[in-house]
Amino acid sequence: MSKSVLVTDDALYCRMELKNILTSRGYRVVGEARNGQEAVERYRELRPDLVTMDVVMPEMDGVAAVKKIREIDPGATILMCSSMGQRSLLMEALQAGASDFVTKPFRDRSVLNSVRKLIG
């Protein structure tokens, strides 16, 4: 069965972009979350192979969500998605247990390379 992904971003456009890139290569996007809190809840419920995580979001940010998800599942694989101006927060997320990161705007090749490296 193809690998499952939970996409987290507060922007509809970014969620759609990621979904298009991932499904074009056979990954299953099993859920979407609009903030960190939703991502944690959806992770508990869906246990996807990979979570893509925006850094800055309302309610709960990406760094806090990484910490919560890693508490639930220390083996969780999380790919951070950030823009250039979020370097310090991105470093925090990696220190909190995120596996890798891609930068916005998304490029198919770079997203797919990271995803392939993480979950095959």
Place this chain on the structure above:
Amino acid sequence: MDSVRLDKRELAEAVIDAASMVLTDLLKLPPRRGQMQITPIQFTRDELTIVTRISGDISGEIFLGMSKEAALAILRQMLRREVTGFGRLEKSALAELGTLVTDTALALLEERGALCYSTWSGVVTGREERVTPFSEPTLAAPLSLAVGEVNVNVMFEGYAPFAWASPEARLAARRSLRLSPGERPAEEPVPLAA
């Protein structure tokens, strides 16, 4: 860290450079930059305006104004399909363009020692819509694309509260400010005007 004192021109240059970089990346053709001018922008002058607020060491507002044709051409590249109108997804994509430009500018400012953060971006459609309560003039420069112009306006309000603090305190303050409830809407950027 010493207080950062960038002048208005340096701030505007960072934003114009960032807009140019993002648009070049998107359209695969560098825009031609026009002359910088001082101009008021309490009301929109373009058919479509993306508004983003920045705070931190420097506070201000960034406006990206454009014609519908220019917006549609940019959206075709972003969405990789034909676009004819401005629905929820299209406005979300334009708001993301504002965020990308602002975050790129913030990275350039950070290299010069100014720590800032962006709040959410909103999209205003139509001319003569009020976009800011401030009457400060902006520094503006047009970026000419094959499909029309993107007018970059940067309003500088002043220096903000944590310029005096230690680097660690500044980062912590930036983080808590960025993430405070209500800074960004729960799902979609809320249009500032209909």
